Amino acid sequence: xxxxxxxxxxxxxxxxxxxxxxxxxxxxxxxxxxxxxxxxxxxxxxxxxxxxxxxxxxxxxxxxxxxxxxxxxxxxxxxxxxxxxxxxxxxxxxxxxxxxxxxxxxxxxxxxxxxxxxxxxxxxxxxxxxxxxxxxxxxxxxxxxxxxxxxxxxxxxxxxxxxxxxxxxxxxxxxxxxxxxxxxxxxxxxxxxxxxxxxxxxxxxxxxxxxxxxxxxxxxxxxxxxxxxxxxxxxxxxxxxxxxxxxxxxxxxxxxxxxxxxxxxxxxxxxxxxxxxxxxxxxxxxx
Numbered sequence: 001x002x003x004x005x006x007x008x009x010x011x012x013x014x015x016x017x018x019x020x021x022x023x024x025x026x027x028x029x030x031x032x033x034x035x036x037x038x039x040x041x042x043x044x045x046x047x048x049x050x051x052x053x054x055x056x057x058x059x060x061x062x063x064x065x066x067x068x069x070x071x072x073x074x075x076x077x078x079x080x081x082x083x084x085x086x087x088x089x090x091x092x093x094x095x096x097x098x099x100x101x102x103x104x105x106x107x108x109x110x111x112x113x114x115x116x117x118x119x120x121x122x123x124x125x126x127x128x129x130x131x132x133x134x135x136x137x138x139x140x141x142x143x144x145x146x147x148x149x150x151x152x153x154x155x156x157x158x159x160x161x162x163x164x165x166x167x168x169x170x171x172x173x174x175x176x177x178x179x180x181x182x183x184x185x186x187x188x189x190x191x192x193x194x195x196x197x198x199x200x201x202x203x204x205x206x207x208x209x210x211x212x213x214x215x216x217x218x219x220x221x222x223x224x225x226x227x228x229x230x231x232x233x234x235x236x237x238x239x240x241x242x243x244x245x246x247x248x249x250x251x252x253x254x255x256x257x258x259x260x261x262x263x264x265x266x267x268x269x270x271x272x273x274x275x276x277x278x279x280x281x282x283x284x285x286x287x
Contacts (some may be wrong), residue, residue, distance in 0.1 A: 007031075042242045048266050049249045050089045057090050057126060059258035064123035066170045069252065070132045073177030074215060075205045076187035078238045078245075082177065083128050085245045086252075090126070099130035102145075112136065112154060113161055120170065133158065134174075137222040142214050143204060155225050162231045172231040173252060176219070177238045181212055223278045233278040240274075247274040 008025060016022050019040055026036065060067055069086070071079040087095055098119045107115050113133055121127040131139075136154040140146040146154075162172060179187075188205060191197045208215070227233045234251060238244040250270040253261075261268070 038242075042246065045246055045266075046085060046249075048264075049246060049253070050085070052253050052261070052264055052266065052268070053086065053249060054089060054091075055260055056253060056256055056258045057094065059256065060126055061091075061094050061124040062259075066121040066123060067126040068121060068129065068165075068170055068172045069126065070129045070134065070172070070174045071177060072131060072134050072138070072175065073236075073238070074179055074184060075202075075208045076184050076191070077177035077179040078241050079130050079177055081241065082175075082236075082238075082245050082248055083130055086249060087128065094125050096121070096125065096127045097130060098127060098132075112150070120165070133161075134222065134226075137226065138215060138218045139204070141218050142211055143207065155221070158226050159228055162226075162228065166230040171255075173255065174231055174233050175248060176223075176233055176235050177244065178235050179238050181209065183239045185209055227278045235276045235278060237274050237276070243271070243274050247271050251275050 008029065008031070012025050012029075016025060022036070059065075071083060073079055083097060087097065096119070098116075100115065100119075103115060116129075116133045119127060119129075133154075136146055136151065137158070141148075141151045165172060188208070223233050236244050236248050236251075247270045250268055253268045254270060
């Protein structure tokens, strides 16, 4: 009986119809509520931030803005989960997700940026890139998917490419999702042990731990050569997934003066312990 005292039964769940009911049951069973409280707080904050995202999207549509939000980072850093929290309540008519497969033989013979240019936003659209043209800055040289000349040409040309977009009115937000080596391994193991997530684990992922230092080298090269005032790199510390999602949304909202923004009671200033511009991360980020 003592073990049952600290567990919720099927009957308990039938009697729960609100957050307060859940807290009451947990209290009666003498079950600690700190984890539950944090999840409930996260869900409440996320909902309020997503309401602000809907306002932002409406402003983008009404003002015919073009917004690109790029998510880069090591495997298992949380790119897909972060993007899902951004987009799950947005109007699908004016938001798109771009997650490209490896280039075809024809695409490999084209100007590198061409396959990405055709996915850039039209007026009134927000486009999310789950990996972007920055594949050539880190993943491709690490995995030997491009040669040295292709890498150098890209790294010197990408500032010009993004400056052309900036001058044409495209707003670019670049996130690098930063994860520790230990946390990445933990998430890899979790994927392998979950049949619903095993599809996420690839041969490239397997190399992530083995080639950790090589990834770090190319990541730092990318930051130093492609961090510009008109498209800076924003580092998101993602060992805490929930905090990373909330603060990423907060950062995006903080970059726009959308309608009714001042009416919100939410804090829209991102936590500097989670969101860091590159020039600070070069001193403090130990990924």
